[in-house]
Amino acid sequence: MKPRDRFLTALYGEEPDRVPLFEIEINKPILRKVLGRDATSPLDIYSVYSQFRLDGINFWDNWIPKKSFGGGKYLDDWGRIWVDVPENEVTYYFEGTIRTAEDLDNFSPPDPFDYKRLERLKTIIDNNPRELAVVGGIHDAYEIPSQMRGVAEFLRDLYIDPKLVSRLIEESTEYNIELAKAMIDLGADAIISGDDYAYKHGPVMSPRHFRELILPGLRRIVDAVHRRGKPFIKHTDGYLWPILQDLIEAGIDALHPIEPQAMMSLGEVKSKFGDRLCLLGNVDVTYVLPNGSASEVVADVRRCIDEAAEGGGYILSSSNSIHNAVRIENVGVMVEAARKYGAYPLPT
Amino acid sequence: MSSGIPLQKILTEGVSNGADIVGQKYEEGEFFLAELVMCGEILKEITMVLSPLLARETKTSISTVVIGTVKGDLHDIGKNIVASLLRAAQFTVVDLGVDVSVEKYIEAVKQHKAKILGMSALLTVTMPQIEEVNKALIDAGIRHGVKVIVGGAALTEDYALKVGADAYAENAAVGIRKCKEWAEAGYRK
Numbered sequence: 001m002k003p004r005d006r007f008l009t010a011l012y013g014e015e016p017d018r019v020p021l022f023e024i025e026i027n028k029p030i031l032r033k034v035l036g037r038d039a040t041s042p043l044d045i046y047s048v049y050s051q052f053r054l055d056g057i058n059f060w061d062n063w064i065p066k067k068s069f070g071g072g073k074y075l076d077d078w079g080r081i082w083v084d085v086p087e088n089e090v091t092y093y094f095e096g097t098i099r100t101a102e103d104l105d106n107f108s109p110p111d112p113f114d115y116k117r118l119e120r121l122k123t124i125i126d127n128n129p130r131e132l133a134v135v136g137g138i139h140d141a142y143e144i145p146s147q148m149r150g151v152a153e154f155l156r157d158l159y160i161d162p163k164l165v166s167r168l169i170e171e172s173t174e175y176n177i178e179l180a181k182a183m184i185d186l187g188a189d190a191i192i193s194g195d196d197y198a199y200k201h202g203p204v205m206s207p208r209h210f211r212e213l214i215l216p217g218l219r220r221i222v223d224a225v226h227r228r229g230k231p232f233i234k235h236t237d238g239y240l241w242p243i244l245q246d247l248i249e250a251g252i253d254a255l256h257p258i259e260p261q262a263m264m265s266l267g268e269v270k271s272k273f274g275d276r277l278c279l280l281g282n283v284d285v286t287y288v289l290p291n292g293s294a295s296e297v298v299a300d301v302r303r304c305i306d307e308a309a310e311g312g313g314y315i316l317s318s319s320n321s322i323h324n325a326v327r328i329e330n331v332g333v334m335v336e337a338a339r340k341y342g343a344y345p346l347p348t
Numbered sequence: 349m350s351s352g353i354p355l356q357k358i359l360t361e362g363v364s365n366g367a368d369i370v371g372q373k374y375e376e377g378e379f380f381l382a383e384l385v386m387c388g389e390i391l392k393e394i395t396m397v398l399s400p401l402l403a404r405e406t407k408t409s410i411s412t413v414v415i416g417t418v419k420g421d422l423h424d425i426g427k428n429i430v431a432s433l434l435r436a437a438q439f440t441v442v443d444l445g446v447d448v449s450v451e452k453y454i455e456a457v458k459q460h461k462a463k464i465l466g467m468s469a470l471l472t473v474t475m476p477q478i479e480e481v482n483k484a485l486i487d488a489g490i491r492h493g494v495k496v497i498v499g500g501a502a503l504t505e506d507y508a509l510k511v512g513a514d515a516y517a518e519n520a521a522v523g524i525r526k527c528k529e530w531a532e533a534g535y536r537k
Contacts, residue, residue, distance in 0.1 A: 085420050085447070088473055092422045152425055155382040156389050200501045201519060205382040242377075261501070286472050286502060325473045 003055035004189060007133035007315065011190060011231050011254055011278045015312030019305060019342030020055040021335055022280055024137070024192065024235060024256065025321035028089040033328055042120040043127060050130050053335050056315070058192055059124060060137035061117040061179055063091075064110070077110040079103075080147045088324055096150035101164055107148075109171050112178035118186060125187040135190045135233065136183030141217025143195035144172035158209050165213060173217035177224045184228040191225045191232050192256065193218075198238025200262045207242045215246055222251040233280065237320070238262045244269075248276055257281030257319045267307035270314075278313045283334055285318040290325040294333045301337035309346060316342065355401055359438060363394060367436035371521030384520065385425065388432035395435070409440040410531045414456045415466040416444030417500075418477035423470040426499060430466065430520045437524055439464075439531075450477070450484045457485070457494055463535055464527055467513075469500040475507065482512035495530050499523055 001009075001017040009016035026048055031039040034048045042059065049057045065074040065082070072084030075097070083094040098104055110117070125134050145168035146154040157165050180191050197203050203210055218234075225232045231253040239262040240247070247255070255273075258264045258281040266282040281304075283289065288300045301316065308314040316338045322331060370387045373379040413434055417427050424446050431441045442460050444452055457465055465485075469475050478498055485491040491512075498508045499517040508516035517523030 083422060085422070087420050088471070094422055152385045152388075152428065155385040158382050159386050160389075199381070201381075202377065203380060206380050209382060290472060323473065 002131045004131045004133040007056040008189060008231075010312055010315050011133075011233070013275075013278055013313040015344045018344060019309050019338050020133075020315045021053070021338055022056040022058075022133075022135075022256075022315050022317045023049070023052075023054055023322050024058050024194075024317070026052075027321065027323050029324045030322050030326060030328060030331075042123045046124055046127070046132070049132060052331055053339075054132070056133035056135055056189075057124065058135040058137045059121040060194070061112075061183075062120055064116060078144055078148055079107060080144075090324075093147050096146075096148045096153065098148045098168065099153075101167070104164065104167055104171075107171075109175050112175050113182055117179075118182060121183060121188065122186050133189045134187070135192050136180065136186075136188035138176045138179050138183070138191055138193050138221070139172065140176055140193045140195045140221050141169050141173050141214045142197055144175075145169045148172075155204065158205060158213065162213070169213060169217050173220055176221050180221060180225050181228055184225070184230050188230070190230055192235050193221065193232070194235050196235075196237045197243065198236060198240050198262070200239060200259075202239045203243050207246065210243050211246055215250055218247075219250040226251065231278075233278075239264060244273070248273060252277070254278035254280060254315075257317060259319050260284050261286050261319070265307075266304055270308045270310075274308070274311070274313060278315065279308050280315040281317050281319050282308070283316065283318050285320045285323065285326065289318055289322075289330050289334070290327055292330060294330070297330045297333040298337045298341075301334055302341050305338070305342050305346070309342060309344075312344070355398065358398070363391070363436050364438065367391065367433050367524075368521075371433065371524060375519065375521050381425065384429045388429050391432045391436050410438050410528075411463040411535075412440040412442060412460045413464040413466055413527065414442045414444065414453065414460060414462040415468070416448035416453060416456075417446040417468040417470075418474050418481070419447055419449050420477065421469055421471050421474040421500075422446045423468065423500070426470075426520065427466075427468040430468075430499070430517075430523050433520055433524045434527060437528060439527065450480050453481050454484050454488050454490075457490060458488070462494055464495045464497060464530065466523070466527075467496070467498045467500075469498065470502055472502045475502055478503075478508070478513060479511035486512075495527075495535060497523060497526060 006016040007020045010020050031048050039045055064077050066077045067075040074082045079097040081094045082091050084091050121136055148168055222232045233254040233256055234252040235256040237259050255277050258266050283300050288296050415431055417424055431443050434441050467478055496513045497515045497517055498513045505516040515526045
């Protein structure tokens with residue numbers, strides 16, 4: 001079976017030939033180790049996904065720095081400030097710049113059809129010899145507004161300035177609806193949205209605030225993706241049970257990565273919602289993939305398959321991304337174990 | 349205050365207890381991160397109102413806590429919430445911010461004669477920093493004089509104790525309680 005068919009069959013809730021593999025992101029030092037040099041183009045990243053024998057690949061819209069302050073600090077076109085952390089080779093969000101309604105009045109959102117934002121995705125769609133499933137990465141109704149305002153400030157504004165909150169959410173929702181459509185029109189097989197609604201202890205806001213302010217925007221984006229005939233994968237870290245039913249009612253087709261360290265049990269999600277959701281994830285990325293022995297990796301892969309692969313609708317991935325601390329050999333062990341133990345029909 | 353309640357009572361019974369209740373509701377799942385952040389905001393405003401009066405009176409401080417997020421990590425919401433709750437509990441808090449180097453922690457502990465060092469680490473890649481700081485405290489000969497408490501999504505109690513921390517705080521409320529416990533025991537425990 002071709003990787004794309006395998007991935008999409010599972011995403012649509014069926015059993016492919018074996019459990020597919022996916023990663024939302026692979027960090028630079030890992031790419032470098034595999035390639036033997038720095039990754040300089042999306043084709044390099046594709047090459048690493050191919051070498052790891054993954055079935056699906058994701059590309060976000062390109063992050064475009066608008067202004068550089070020097071010293072590795074940037075302002076982007078969403079009014080967010082980012083900082084390079086050289087030891088991690090990652091650029092992290094640092095703070096927001098929208099402080100008042102006037103700041104937002106003077107703000108113009110980026111253009112979702114700007115080819116510079118879509119270039120990487122298009123390159124891969126047009127150069128896909130192994131026929132991997134290509135997922136378009138967007139955001140939805142929480143992360144960009146939160147980062148534009150400042151994470152703590154945004155949470156405070158839920159109480160102090162809900163009007164500003166709603167306006168910020170609207171900017172992000174509109175943009176991401178158009179972005180998703182553009183990605184699908186270019187040929188993306190599915191859309192994944194990256195906003196983290198929760199962390200280890202639960203959602204960052206109460207379910208009441210979530211339903212009132214975030215859910216409507218998410219629902220509109222999901223609808224737009226569905227009207228274009230594609231599935232919607234919701235990525236979010238954290239402990240989700242207080243809002244999981246809401247996410248399902250918003251129409252999501254799949255959920256990633258189902259963080260074990262946030263007490264999300266893959267088996268429990270499968271038993272409650274396996275008939276409505278394709279599940280992606282759950283191989284532990286805080287201990288097993290960075291520091292675990294080969295047999296610990298195999299055991300975790302087999303645990304995931306046991307908990308979620310029955311009947312299809314499951315795609316194996318790490319519980320976040322292949323980040324810098326992951327041991328490369330363990331990725332190979334994970335893939336090998338998924339191929340060995342994930343062939344359908346599963347042994348009873 | 350206009351009803352004649354002494355400032356100290358406002359701080360210990362009003363503010364500190366109020367902050368404890370917020371922490372409790374958070375642990376019980378009634379309050380979320382948004383409410384903790386809101387609490388921090390309210391505490392800041394209270395401090396602004398009370399500080400002219402605090403300046404006139406002898407400041408009662410339990411002791412000094414140095415806090416920061418480790419090198420390579422920019423997450424600060426948890427640390428900021430802990431800092432504001434510690435201040436509400438009448439600790440003096442020196443907040444070093446984020447991306448704090450080993451040297452900066454050691455320098456601050458020495459300079460402020462801190463009794464407690466709090467470190468926040470949310471990324472798996474930055475966890476080893478905690479061990480580095482612990483080693484540096486030992487090398488500087490000051491490890492015995494300071495209690496080390498750590499928190500952050502990536503950490504576990506096992507890991508924290510293994511690398512030399514005295515305590516692991518799985519959330520802000522647990523962390524504040526531990527700091528108060530140490531203070532009450534004169535940092536002997």
